[in-house]
Amino acid sequence: MRIRFYNAGILTMESDKVIKGELWTCDDKIEYIGDSKPSDRSFDREIDCKGNILMPGLKNAHTHSAMTFSRSLADEYCLNDWLYKAIFPREKKLTDEHVYWFSKLAFAEYLSGGITACFDMYFHLEAQTRSAVETGFRHVFCDSANDFGGIDTIEHYYNELNSYDPLISYKIGFHAEYTTCEENLKKVNELAHKYEAPVYTHISETKAEVEGCRERYGCTPAALLDKMGMFDYGGGGFHCVWFTDEDREIFKKRGLWSVFNACSNLKLGSGIAPVYKFIDNDMKIAIGTDGAGSNNALSMFREMYLDTVLSNAETGKANAVDPFKILKAGTSGGALCMGLDDCDVLKEGKKADIIMIDMNKPSMQPENNIVRNIVYSADNSCVKMTMINGRILYEDGIFSSIDIDETRRMCNKLLPELA
């Protein structure tokens, strides 16, 4: 399958410049980027971009996709009550069928929002894998093992899911320090060393979590895991709201990824991660939506926007962070964070995970600065097309691999079973 995009503005994300020209894909890869030129082979499809922008797909670097079941549910609780009173009791009732359909709903939301990969932490991994592969969605699992279960199956999934399908991969992870006792942390750590693999976890999401860790271990979660050697082969943390300067130094020294989830943190009253401090300190950063229950939308545009303006609000400056660095975090940063080294930028030989931004949307005009237009003003309505692994899965509002009517019907039908 060869597709030619012409009359395009191309934002490769290797720089903040938009180049005018063509992009060709061949099967799952980008074959050519550059000026218009003849091709010696025919194309299966030729798309006139009419000046619209091609750019790498957004990468949702922290989410719980199947939690769409909990959107607009139990919005009245802060993190602790929300988890223990509303979410955990319902999660006990989840079956493969629930996870299959509610994940599919999330994948539809990702595709319509220009998201081409997610880094997902949840249960019922087989059902979710099936849902992702059927959709053609690029899916990286992060294990959510904790004291309630999952520690003993990490190794099984590590081997199985990393050789299952080109769209699927798996990273060692655990839910959080506060849900995982020292003995279980050590088991995760041993596996990380056995496979020389990076490890990911929720970290410093709430003030109470950090205070609890200090009581239990006399130090912050980042310091504890660092001392254990948990990050000897890299990895990263989700949220990073309550990081100390020392935590940031640990993450910087080890080259770990800090993944921000601004909407979820605001919603649950957890706080605001000082994104500008991570950027000023030249750290590796990525962005995620967290689950729908605590967001409530799964929009990377909203996350990127908030990462800029919340830093403004905290510093009292109008340009506390460079919007291009935020767009990098939302695209190439996320890809590298979750091990998708071939999905980070638009370049010949890279994977064809590409989105098209509709420049005829009023919010994308005028064209004073296209990167700023995208970071400050875009929403899902600006996504004209989403391609993953060379397949166009969403175009002009239509899903090619998801029956959205059926997905909507099934999700609402299944909802009462979780009440």
Add this chain to the structure above:
Amino acid sequence: MRIRFYNAGILTMESDKVIKGELWTCDDKIEYIGDSKPSDRSFDREIDCKGNILMPGLKNAHTHSAMTFSRSLADEYCLNDWLYKAIFPREKKLTDEHVYWFSKLAFAEYLSGGITACFDMYFHLEAQTRSAVETGFRHVFCDSANDFGGIDTIEHYYNELNSYDPLISYKIGFHAEYTTCEENLKKVNELAHKYEAPVYTHISETKAEVEGCRERYGCTPAALLDKMGMFDYGGGGFHCVWFTDEDREIFKKRGLWSVFNACSNLKLGSGIAPVYKFIDNDMKIAIGTDGAGSNNALSMFREMYLDTVLSNAETGKANAVDPFKILKAGTSGGALCMGLDDCDVLKEGKKADIIMIDMNKPSMQPENNIVRNIVYSADNSCVKMTMINGRILYEDGIFSSIDIDETRRMCNKLLPELA
């Protein structure tokens, strides 16, 4: 022109309940809301809503529409520098032609974002009126008079624009206390008394503004204007970020409208209005986007969302404000604030200013709570139709009264003239 909407979910905004049924419009008004029934006259069009939601259009209760020219421009400045270094010099160069086209771009953004009226403060009122009337957009002007001009023309516009076209109205206003000397404030005040009319102004947007007023007059802007009698016939203020408890008491006592602009305040580093305090105090509230230069999008969905979660962040509570009260502020609150008493809710006899929310968008599913879905998760992609005064102006991405290609072309062509 009679239009029948059937198979609809109807959120009248008189309550938070969604009723199933039909809505009929006849010319500019809502003729019927209720169960399916036969009509003795024929319809010009019958629309199967397929379970999508009809609700009152969003009301943008504070904006500077033509400032779309400054989107993604000079994002590096805080309010004072932004105004004096980037905006004022360009505004001096603005002609009728600029205002006509850049307003039209804003109207397109409003329509695609479910906004059916705006409360606009800017110059070149004739050009903007022409742009609005040609578009079919409902437009309420608020004068922006200050020491640089406009005080002497308020009365002229008050009489002219309030009898010009059913879509156009005009309110007495001035830019702000810090740009309007006491003598000019007195002139505005005299007119308000002569016409027994409400008055609107930017108020307590930045800390520096309030401190400056205290130095000049020994009190806050709200206290100053209250003492002068400026609000004897009602009105309201835009921003209200740095209101004291006493300022809130003044506004409550006089029944004045507080209009919030969360995105703009974050972007410019001006601060965060404690929306929850206004709601807890049972005050009249409305919501606006401010201009594109300081937002940068003109999305009421983003504003409503932020008004909820920023209150969560400030209070550390997950439900600091009721999302239904925020949706009321964004619809009926805005309408009443700007004097559109017939555009506040869906009800027989009210104006047909109606939008349709597309429930097939993934972010609108599942249907745990439709009001929360809209406030916490909707964006412009969820707007399937926008009707103003009984005319469908936007439907499935198509504008019926705006040539978007031409608007985009003209805006970019005119941009260099303002450099």
